[in-house]
Amino acid sequence: MSAIDLNDLYATRPDLYDLMHADQVDDMRFMQEFVEVLGENPRVLELGCGTGRLLIPMLDAGATVVGLDREPAMIEVARRHMQAFGRRASIVEGDMRDFTLDGYFDLALIGLNTFMHLLTIKAQLECLTCIHRHLRPAGLLLLDLANPYAVTRDTPLGVVQHRLTRRTDTGVTTLLSATTMAPAEQLAHTVLFFDETDRLSGQLRRSVSEVMLRLIYRFELELLLARAGFSIRHLYGDYESSPFDDESERLICVAAALS
Numbered sequence: 001m002s003a004i005d006l007n008d009l010y011a012t013r014p015d016l017y018d019l020m021h022a023d024q025v026d027d028m029r030f031m032q033e034f035v036e037v038l039g040e041n042p043r044v045l046e047l048g049c050g051t052g053r054l055l056i057p058m059l060d061a062g063a064t065v066v067g068l069d070r071e072p073a074m075i076e077v078a079r080r081h082m083q084a085f086g087r088r089a090s091i092v093e094g095d096m097r098d099f100t101l102d103g104y105f106d107l108a109l110i111g112l113n114t115f116m117h118l119l120t121i122k123a124q125l126e127c128l129t130c131i132h133r134h135l136r137p138a139g140l141l142l143l144d145l146a147n148p149y150a151v152t153r154d155t156p157l158g159v160v161q162h163r164l165t166r167r168t169d170t171g172v173t174t175l176l177s178a179t180t181m182a183p184a185e186q187l188a189h190t191v192l193f194f195d196e197t198d199r200l201s202g203q204l205r206r207s208v209s210e211v212m213l214r215l216i217y218r219f220e221l222e223l224l225l226a227r228a229g230f231s232i233r234h235l236y237g238d239y240e241s242s243p244f245d246d247e248s249e250r251l252i253c254v255a256a257a258l259s
Contacts, residue, residue: 009192009209014051014077016194016207019166019173021053027112027144030239030252032057034142035107042106045134047096047127048114052078059085063107067091068099097126105134109142116145116213119187121224124216128228135257141230145251147237147244148215151188155179160193171199186215218244221253230255 007013035042035058042063049055049067051074058065065088069075075091082089092101096110097118108131118124131141156179163175176193194207216224222232232255234241237248244251 005205005207007207007209009207009211010050010071011073013194013207013209014071014073016173016209017074018051018053018077019168020164020175020192021112022166023164024053024112026239028054028057030241031109031111031142032061035061035063038063038106038140043103045101045105045108045131047108047110047131048117049078049091050074050114052081052091054109054111055089056081059089064088065090066101066105068094068096068101070095097123097130099130099134101134104136105139106136107140107142108135109144111144113144113146113213115143116216119212119214124224125228128224128230132229132257137257137259139257140233141225141253141255141257143221143251143253143255145216145221145253146213147248147251148186148217149246150249151215152181152183155181155188157181168196170196172197186217188213188215216251218251221251225253225255229258231258 009017031054035044040062044058044063044065046055046065046067049069052067055065055067067078070093072093075093078091082091118127158178158180160176160178163177165172165174174195177190179188179190181188190211192209192211196205225232232253234254235244236242236252237244238250
């Protein structure tokens with residue numbers, strides 16, 4: 001191995017972020033179908049939009065979208081992806097805990113575990129309260145979280161796992177990961193190892209990134225949402241809209257903003 005880079009994946013390597021999620025398409029279909037039933041030209045806000053992966057299917061469903069992210073590298077890629085949609089799409093830099101945008105939204109969403117990056121109750125409530133201010137009366141909030149019971153049940157702890165191997169324009173990239181838990185703090189700490197082999201030279205470079213997520217349980221979530229002025233409308237356990245139960249892989253919550 002010729003080099004090891006210590007990276008914040010979100011701040012420096014949006015290409016690896018996209019590679020890691022290349023096969024994640026079920027949530028894209030779910031979001032598109034969800035937006036299609038909201039009515040004509042709904043206004044949608046995605047917080048932690050990253051490179052815009054979920055914005056595109058919602059635009060295809062007829063929405064006008066605003067994506068918010070704090071990482072300039074992600075925003076740059078997202079804006080390139082949004083160019084074809086003109087004024088129907090905009091990307092802004094900001095913190096999901098404290099932002100101010102013009103107008104009100106019919107739907108706000110935080111996709112694929114992104115809300116779990118908020119590691120304290122204070123940060124979670126700041127985010128939810130800020131979202132509430134930006135929703136029209138009875139506007140909807142959609143949170144896509146990992147079911148904590150599935151995470152603790154199915155994640156081998158301290159074991160390096162092979163996640164994927166992909167050919168790229170420059171060579172081959174392999175992703176390995178290892179996860180540990182701090183149950184009392186409801187924290188999952190994952191180390192990601194991206195091994196990139198150059199197609200021409202054969203040189204191997206490893207990029208290492210760490211991700212910390214806070215597990216959120218169903219009734220804890222209900223209390224958080226109530227404190228921020230929301231009432232839960234639906235709880236789904238997967239992207240097929242199955243009811244949430246003991247075997248669910250996801251905890252997908254749809255809540256309405258109370259006046």
